[in-house]
Amino acid sequence: MNSMTTRAERKQKIVLQSIAFIILGVAFIFLWHELKNARATSGQPASEAILLSALSPLFNNLYIVLSMSLLAILFGIAFAFYLEEWLPATNWIRRLIESLIAILTGIPSIAYGILAILIFFSYADTLKEAIEAFPLPENIGTIPSQIETTVFYAEVLTFILMVMPLTIKTTQEALRSVATPIREAAYVLGANQWQVLTRQVVPIAFTRILAGGCRAMSRAFAMAALLIGIYTWHYTTELRGMSGRFILFLTVALFLSIFSSTLIWVHGSNSAQHS
Amino acid sequence: MLSENKQSILSIRNLNIWYGDKQILRDLSFEVQQRQVTAFIGPANCGKSTLVRCINRLNDFTPNFRFTGEILFKGTLLGASTDTTALRKQIGMVFRKPTLFRCSIYENVAYGARISGVSRSTALDAIVEKNLRKTGLWGEVENILEETPEQLSTGQRQLLCIARALAVEPEVLIFDEPCGELDPIETVKIETLVRDLADDYTLIFATNKRRQAARVSDVAGFLYSGELVEFGATERLFTNPQDNRTEQYVTGRLG
Numbered sequence: 001m002n003s004m005t006t007r008a009e010r011k012q013k014i015v016l017q018s019i020a021f022i023i024l025g026v027a028f029i030f031l032w033h034e035l036k037n038a039r040a041t042s043g044q045p046a047s048e049a050i051l052l053s054a055l056s057p058l059f060n061n062l063y064i065v066l067s068m069s070l071l072a073i074l075f076g077i078a079f080a081f082y083l084e085e086w087l088p089a090t091n092w093i094r095r096l097i098e099s100l101i102a103i104l105t106g107i108p109s110i111a112y113g114i115l116a117i118l119i120f121f122s123y124a125d126t127l128k129e130a131i132e133a134f135p136l137p138e139n140i141g142t143i144p145s146q147i148e149t150t151v152f153y154a155e156v157l158t159f160i161l162m163v164m165p166l167t168i169k170t171t172q173e174a175l176r177s178v179a180t181p182i183r184e185a186a187y188v189l190g191a192n193q194w195q196v197l198t199r200q201v202v203p204i205a206f207t208r209i210l211a212g213g214c215r216a217m218s219r220a221f222a223m224a225a226l227l228i229g230i231y232t233w234h235y236t237t238e239l240r241g242m243s244g245r246f247i248l249f250l251t252v253a254l255f256l257s258i259f260s261s262t263l264i265w266v267h268g269s270n271s272a273q274h275s
Numbered sequence: 276m277l278s279e280n281k282q283s284i285l286s287i288r289n290l291n292i293w294y295g296d297k298q299i300l301r302d303l304s305f306e307v308q309q310r311q312v313t314a315f316i317g318p319a320n321c322g323k324s325t326l327v328r329c330i331n332r333l334n335d336f337t338p339n340f341r342f343t344g345e346i347l348f349k350g351t352l353l354g355a356s357t358d359t360t361a362l363r364k365q366i367g368m369v370f371r372k373p374t375l376f377r378c379s380i381y382e383n384v385a386y387g388a389r390i391s392g393v394s395r396s397t398a399l400d401a402i403v404e405k406n407l408r409k410t411g412l413w414g415e416v417e418n419i420l421e422e423t424p425e426q427l428s429t430g431q432r433q434l435l436c437i438a439r440a441l442a443v444e445p446e447v448l449i450f451d452e453p454c455g456e457l458d459p460i461e462t463v464k465i466e467t468l469v470r471d472l473a474d475d476y477t478l479i480f481a482t483n484k485r486r487q488a489a490r491v492s493d494v495a496g497f498l499y500s501g502e503l504v505e506f507g508a509t510e511r512l513f514t515n516p517q518d519n520r521t522e523q524y525v526t527g528r529l530g
Binding site for chain 2: 088089090179181182183184185186187188189190191192195199200203204
């Protein structure tokens with residue numbers, strides 16, 4: 001009887017994963033098609049390097065990357081709480097979203113950079129205009145007003161797709177790490193769901209949620225650094241020509257990554273002592 | 276031991292429970308009297324825990340759980356609209372494994388009062404002392420109230436769990452194999468405490484140790500593969516069982 005239910009569950013999982021895969025596949029093909037149209041209407045063939053070079057102005061502002069990823073992380077954490085604590089595990093929407101997240105977290109961060117440019121060019125009037133807006137490395141940091149909204153859309157979508165799934169996944173894992181007996185012990189004392197969350201679950205899961213957020217932000221900065229690197233290297237191969245922001249972003253990404261691993265390590269050795 | 280003036284506080288009628296397609300309990304009906312110890316005995320996996328978790332609606336968290344039948348607490352039918360937090364304040368529970376919160380001994384006992392809105396320190400002090408005294412733990416932890424409960428033995432932790440449950444001032448207290456992880460000396464302490472508490476509380480006690488049920492309970496029910504085989508006064512159940520299976524179980528030939 002048990003093996004029957006697990007087999008049915010496995011079947012359901014495969015179906016949901018395929019649906020998630022198809023949804024994402026169609027979305028990416030659609031965006032690729034949009035990009036090809038944009039290139040065709042521009043009437044001017046562009047090299048891949050120029051295409052990539054147009055990416056960097058999207059992500060060269062420290063404050064924009066910081067605030068956008070922070071916003072995406074906060075939304076991700078809130079969404080993870082909703083999925084994990086309010087929706088039952090058998091809910092099919094929850095399972096479909098979890099399948100989508102499982103696929104999205106596996107994609108390397110640079111691929112999201114490519115996605116950003118796909119969206120960017122789909123919304124820009126012509127490719128020529130987009131490239132002319134950012135002709136030289138000196139102009140990094142200035143965003144012409146006519147494509148400001150385009151830049152904004154591209155960034156928001158990229159961060160939603162890149163940062164949110166990772167945050168949701170790590171937050172869900174952190175919430176699951178809080179053992180059922182702790183929750184039940186609080187429930188039988190007459191605590192309501194909110195009290196159990198704020199008094200038991202969040203204090204225990206906090207370090208892991210924080211570490212997950214740091215990891216997601218590190219990923220955002222690493223992607224931004226890579227895009228800036230590609231842009232500057234297109235114009236110069238000298239070390240001196242490297243953008244200061246490239247170094248800054250890479251340092252921030254490394255620091256956040258190390259900080260997150262340290263948190264998990266310290267937390268792990270702490271909880272080992274307690275139990 | 277059964278006296279006439281005691282009245283029913285909990286009635287269960289035709290209770291059936293399923294987890295998914297698997298039926299755990301079949302057509303259970305019984306009454307729990309006030310200020311008595313009602314024990315449920317039976318071999319492992321016979322549905323004791325499922326039954327007692329049904330009374331304070333803890334099964335609500337189990338996926339694929341569904342039930343039919345009626346559970347009446349003090350004459351009120353427990354349904355989908357029941358306020359479960361209010362119900363759980365009236366029906367406390369102690370588990371097999373003593374799970375304490377990661378805070379001081381004092382805060383553990385004060386938890387129930389705090390979530391109900393008591394925040395005056397004098398009131399909390401009184402609640403903590405009263406309930407630790409009730410469990411006989413006061414003398415041992417009086418000087419380490421502000422420390423974490425990690426240094427306590429398993430038996431002391433279980434007593435602390437009981438004190439924590441009593442601090443909510445429930446009317447009914449459910450014990451789900453409270454001595455499952457304890458040594459014999461600690462077990463005796465818990466059993467004595469259960470007998471003492473029966474003067475003020477209604478106790479429901481699930482165990483798979485038949486002798487233990489015989490020692491602590493006034494009324495006992497024998498569960499076997501999801502069926503309530505026999506339910507009645509403990510003395511009669513153990514000395515003169517009506518059903519063949521009960522006789523085999525209490526004499527140690529079954530389960």
